Amino acid sequence: MSTAAAVSSRQVGQAAKQRVKNGMMKDYKQLSKFKLSSLVVMTAGAGFVAGSGSSIDWMGFLLTSLGTFGCAACANTLNQMYEVANDQMMSRTCNRPLPAGRMGLVHAAAFAAVMGACGIATLYYQANPTTALLGASNIALYAGVYTPLKQVTIANTWVGAVVGAIPPLMGWSAAAGQLEAGAWILAGALFSWQMPHFLALAWLCKDDYIRGGFNMISRMDLSGRRTALAALRHCAYLAPLGLLAYVAGSTTQPFAWEAAGLSAVLGVYATRFAMSPSQQSARKLFKMSLLYLPLLLLGMGVHRQPNPHMSMDELQGRLVALSAGLWFDPWGSAVSALDALNEGVNTLADRISEGLLTTYIKCPSKVLCEAEAETEEAEGGRKEGQALQRK
DSSP states (O other), X not given: OHHHHHHHHHHHHHHHHHHHHHHHHHHHHHHHTHHHHHHHHHHHHHHHHHHOOSSOOHHHHHHHHHHHHHHHHXXXXXXXXXXXXXXXXXXXTTTXXXXXXXXXXXXXXXXXXXXXXXXXXXHHHHTOHHHHHXXXXXXXXXXXXXXXXXXXXXXXXXXXXXXXXXXXXXXXXXXXXXXXXHHHHHHHHHHHHHHHHHHHHHHHTHHHHHHHTOOOGGGGOSSSHHHHHHHHHHHXXXXXXXXXXXXXXXXOHHHHHHHHHHHHHHHHHHHHHHHSOSHHHHHHHHHHHHHHHHHHHHHHHHTBOXXXXXXXXXXXXXXXXHHTTOSOOTTHHHHHHHHHHHHHHHHHHHHHXXXXXXXXXXXXXXXXXXXXXXXXXXHHHHHHHHHHHHO
16 A cells, blocks of 8 residues: 555656646746747748758758747747736736746746847857847847837837847848848838738737737727728838849749739738728738738748849849839739730721721711612612613
8 A cells, every 4th residue: 555655646746747847838938929939930931041042051941940039039038027017917918927926037037048048149150140149139129129118109019010020131141141132121021011910919909008008009099090001001011022022033023923912912901990990800900911921921932032142232223224114024924915905006096097997887877878879889780781781
């Protein structure tokens, strides 16, 4: 009995330790905002792929992703350390480890320090100093600027969008060793995408943000139209970015069409939100934004071109030449079709003006009269021929 009791006690102890371990891992995931950090890693990975040459260094891709995750986890933990009191007031965040009391600030600070140090070191030694500097800067910007601003000004959303635009720069820098035109185009896409995404979320969680003391645009926007119009404006900013990526040599031509189409669809949902601001229209815009980003990045990967290492000055020169009609036509097939249609219309107009098609555009009564006249003339000719034969 004593042996069985000892075995049972040991099993109970092991089960308890396992529960504690599982709970701790769950808390670490919440501290790191695992889903958000994974999204950050995805955008950095997209930058790495887009910034690569004819072949992709997959080991470099993996190490860059790990380093980026470490930086993101550090920034998110520091954010929660600053906002413990605010998170306690919000139903969406009150069960996080710090506001719920499952973890202390010292423990969280140690986790942030380890994740940040590992992330920056990985980026420095396995990528390059530029990428590591971007990672460290993003931690500082997110935790030191964006987080305090959330309780001060609605401009925090735009600062947060800058934070979200940096990871693709990190990926591009890790692959190419420098920041080039294509990197800034991808960063611009991430910046503008975040606006409809987070503005829709701000409207959905409007009451929760007010309870938490956060100064979002939705707090002072009773009708919701200001929030919706800001989202719609950034949907419009997304429209030409596919064309810019094509002009920069980062993608093939079809991506320009696909990116414009995706931004148009996102714009439809933003328009519906603007015309009828509600929880339902905001939720639909939010869900569409979640679908938009992976589709955009997937399209960019499918139509990827080896990195041409184009500078911003070279891109500007191509855009000037394009506007003057001196460079290749990015809408090739469509413009050729329009030219052919225009030529056909002009030819048709010329033929009409020359009277070559007049037989086909007479009124029915005139056609009938002319037919009768031709019949009478033919009959008269036949009778005249018969008379000559009798003579």
